[in-house]
Amino acid sequence: MFCYQCQEASKGTGCEIKGVCGKTSDVANLQDLLLFVTKGVAWWSQKADEAGIINPVAEKYIIDSMFITITNANFDRNKIIAQIKKGFEVQDSLAEKLGKTPENTPECAIWRTDSEEAMEEKSTSVGVLSHKNEDIRSLKELLTYGMKGIAAYAEHAHNLGYHNAEVNAFMKKGLVATVDETLEVDELLPLVLECGKYGVEVMSLLDKANTESYGHPEITSVNLGVGKNPGILVSGHDLKDFEELLKQTEGTGIDIYTHSEMLPANYYPAFKKYKHFIGNYGNSWWAQTKEFESFNGPVLLTTNCLVPPKESYKERVYTTGAAGFDGCTHIPERKDGQPKDFSVLIEHARKCQAPTEIETGEIVGGFAHNQVMALADKVVDAVKSGAIKKFVVMAGCDGRVSSRSYYTDFAQELPEDSVILTAGCAKYRYNKLKLGDIGGIPRILDAGQCNDSYSLAVIALKLKEVFGLEDINELPIVYNIAWYEQKAVIVLLALLSLGVKNIHLGPTLPAFLSPNVAKVLVEQFGIGSISTVEQDMAEMMA
Ligand code: FSO
Ligand code: SF4
Structure with missing residues (x-):
C-alpha cells in the first residue's frame, strides 16, 4: 500500500x-482498485454523454465510490469488493448501450475479473505510485482528493434530491484526466483550479439542499449535558439520515444526540421541534474512542470520520451510506423512495443505559450566512467603529496530533477585537473557550459543518460588497485553516478559486504536494504553513 x-x-x-x-494494507489497495474502476466508469459515462445517453446510475456510482475511499469512511473489505464488481456492471451496461468499444479505451475501462485474488494482485499496481513523475503524481492526486471532497458533498445533496449536472460532468472530466498519460503540469494545474470552482458549486448546492429542506441555521444554544433516557448518538454529516432517525425515534423514549460534525444539526429549525433531540455529546471525531464508550448506547456513523472501534463498544457501532466497518451492522440504502429502516438501532438502544454525563453547559452556534446577514448592520457598524479589527477564518478539520493544541492557543491569544469564523470539526479545539463577545456578537461564530465553509465565503463576499472593495483580499479577514482529510482539500481549492490569498494551512502541509507544486501554490496564492502562535499572530494581525 x-x-x-x-x-x-x-x-x-x-x-x-x-x-x-x-x-489495513489490503483495504488500502482495494480502495486504489476501486478508484481505478471508477475512472473506467467515468470514461464510459463521458462517452455515453457524448452519444446523448443519459446515465444517472454511473454518476451516482462515481460519487459513492469516491466517498467510500475518503479517509476514515470505509474499512470494510467486502463492501469495497462488492463496489468494484458493481463498477464492472456499470461499465458493461454503458458499453452495451454504446454498442461498440471506442478506440483508445484506457485499461481502467476494460479490465475485468471475478476473482478476489486477481483483484488483490491488480490492486498493488494501480495506486498513487503508478504515476512516476512526482509533479504529475502530485497534481493528479491533488485533483483526485479535491474530487473526493466534491463527491462527499454531492452525495449529501443527492440524498435530499438535489443535483448539479455540471458538477457531475466535471467529476468525469477530472477522473478521465487522471488516466491521461499525455497531460503535462501546465495542463493539470488549471484543472486543479477548476476543481475548486466546482467545489464552490457543490457547496452552494448542498447549502441550498440543506436550507430548503430544513430551514436556515439560526443562533442556537446547544445543550452539552445528558438526559435520563437511553440515547442514540449520531455522527458524520448526513442530515437526511439524521432527520429519518429523529422521526423514527419520536415517542419511543429514546433520546437523540449529535457527535462531532453532526453538532450543526442542532442549528436547523426543522430539527428543533423534536423534544427528544437533547443536544451534543462530546467533541471531534478522534475523541470517539472514549466518548462512544461512555455514551452507553448505539452510535450511528452516517459518514466519516470513523476510528476503528474498540471491542468494548464495537457492537454498538452502526454505519450507513459511505461508512462501513467489518463486523459493524450497516443500515441499508433507501429503496423505492422509502426511508432507511433504523429499527435495529432503536431496539438496541432500548436495552442500553442512559449516557454517562461528561460535561454540562451550553455552546452557541448557528452563524451560517443567512443568520450573519441578519446581523449585518451590527457587524458592519462594529467593523466601522473599530470594535472588530479582524475576522480570523479558522475552519477545517481536527485531528489527533498533539501539535494541534496550536489552534487552541492561537484562538486564546487572539486580540479581543477579533472574531473567529469557523466551520468543520476544527472548531472543537476552541469552541468551548470563553472568549466573550463584541457588542453582542460572539467572538466565535460557528457556521456549521466543513461544507458550511461556503457560508464563510458568502459572508466574505457580502462584506466586500458592503465595503465597496475591489478585491476579497482587501477585507480585514485572515485565514488560518486546519486540514485533515479530503473535504478540507476541496474547501481549500474552493477558497483559491474565489481568489482568496495568503491562507495559512496546518498543522503540516500535505505530503502529496511535491516541492514544485508546493512552490506554485506559494508563489501564486501565498499559501503558507504555520509556525509558532507568537510568530503567526504577529504576521496575521499586522
Ligand atoms: Fe471533520 Fe472528519 Fe467535516 Fe472531515 S469529521 S474531518 S473535513 O470528515 O469532513 O470536518
Ligand atoms: Fe489513512 Fe491518512 Fe495514512 Fe491514508 S495517509 S492510510 S488516509 S492515515
Missing part, C-alpha cells in the same frame, strides 16, 4: 504498511 491523502500520513510522507487511520 501507499497512501498519503490525509494530514496524518505516516512520517509526514505516506502510510506504507498500515494506515495511521487504521486502514
Whole structure:
C-alpha cells in the first residue's frame, strides 16, 4: 500500500504498511482498485454523454465510490469488493448501450475479473505510485482528493434530491484526466483550479439542499449535558439520515444526540421541534474512542470520520451510506423512495443505559450566512467603529496530533477585537473557550459543518460588497485553516478559486504536494504553513 491523502500520513510522507487511520494494507489497495474502476466508469459515462445517453446510475456510482475511499469512511473489505464488481456492471451496461468499444479505451475501462485474488494482485499496481513523475503524481492526486471532497458533498445533496449536472460532468472530466498519460503540469494545474470552482458549486448546492429542506441555521444554544433516557448518538454529516432517525425515534423514549460534525444539526429549525433531540455529546471525531464508550448506547456513523472501534463498544457501532466497518451492522440504502429502516438501532438502544454525563453547559452556534446577514448592520457598524479589527477564518478539520493544541492557543491569544469564523470539526479545539463577545456578537461564530465553509465565503463576499472593495483580499479577514482529510482539500481549492490569498494551512502541509507544486501554490496564492502562535499572530494581525 501507499497512501498519503490525509494530514496524518505516516512520517509526514505516506502510510506504507498500515494506515495511521487504521486502514489495513489490503483495504488500502482495494480502495486504489476501486478508484481505478471508477475512472473506467467515468470514461464510459463521458462517452455515453457524448452519444446523448443519459446515465444517472454511473454518476451516482462515481460519487459513492469516491466517498467510500475518503479517509476514515470505509474499512470494510467486502463492501469495497462488492463496489468494484458493481463498477464492472456499470461499465458493461454503458458499453452495451454504446454498442461498440471506442478506440483508445484506457485499461481502467476494460479490465475485468471475478476473482478476489486477481483483484488483490491488480490492486498493488494501480495506486498513487503508478504515476512516476512526482509533479504529475502530485497534481493528479491533488485533483483526485479535491474530487473526493466534491463527491462527499454531492452525495449529501443527492440524498435530499438535489443535483448539479455540471458538477457531475466535471467529476468525469477530472477522473478521465487522471488516466491521461499525455497531460503535462501546465495542463493539470488549471484543472486543479477548476476543481475548486466546482467545489464552490457543490457547496452552494448542498447549502441550498440543506436550507430548503430544513430551514436556515439560526443562533442556537446547544445543550452539552445528558438526559435520563437511553440515547442514540449520531455522527458524520448526513442530515437526511439524521432527520429519518429523529422521526423514527419520536415517542419511543429514546433520546437523540449529535457527535462531532453532526453538532450543526442542532442549528436547523426543522430539527428543533423534536423534544427528544437533547443536544451534543462530546467533541471531534478522534475523541470517539472514549466518548462512544461512555455514551452507553448505539452510535450511528452516517459518514466519516470513523476510528476503528474498540471491542468494548464495537457492537454498538452502526454505519450507513459511505461508512462501513467489518463486523459493524450497516443500515441499508433507501429503496423505492422509502426511508432507511433504523429499527435495529432503536431496539438496541432500548436495552442500553442512559449516557454517562461528561460535561454540562451550553455552546452557541448557528452563524451560517443567512443568520450573519441578519446581523449585518451590527457587524458592519462594529467593523466601522473599530470594535472588530479582524475576522480570523479558522475552519477545517481536527485531528489527533498533539501539535494541534496550536489552534487552541492561537484562538486564546487572539486580540479581543477579533472574531473567529469557523466551520468543520476544527472548531472543537476552541469552541468551548470563553472568549466573550463584541457588542453582542460572539467572538466565535460557528457556521456549521466543513461544507458550511461556503457560508464563510458568502459572508466574505457580502462584506466586500458592503465595503465597496475591489478585491476579497482587501477585507480585514485572515485565514488560518486546519486540514485533515479530503473535504478540507476541496474547501481549500474552493477558497483559491474565489481568489482568496495568503491562507495559512496546518498543522503540516500535505505530503502529496511535491516541492514544485508546493512552490506554485506559494508563489501564486501565498499559501503558507504555520509556525509558532507568537510568530503567526504577529504576521496575521499586522
Ligand atoms: Fe471533520 Fe472528519 Fe467535516 Fe472531515 S469529521 S474531518 S473535513 O470528515 O469532513 O470536518
Ligand atoms: Fe495514512 Fe491518512 Fe491514508 Fe489513512 S488516509 S492510510 S492515515 S495517509
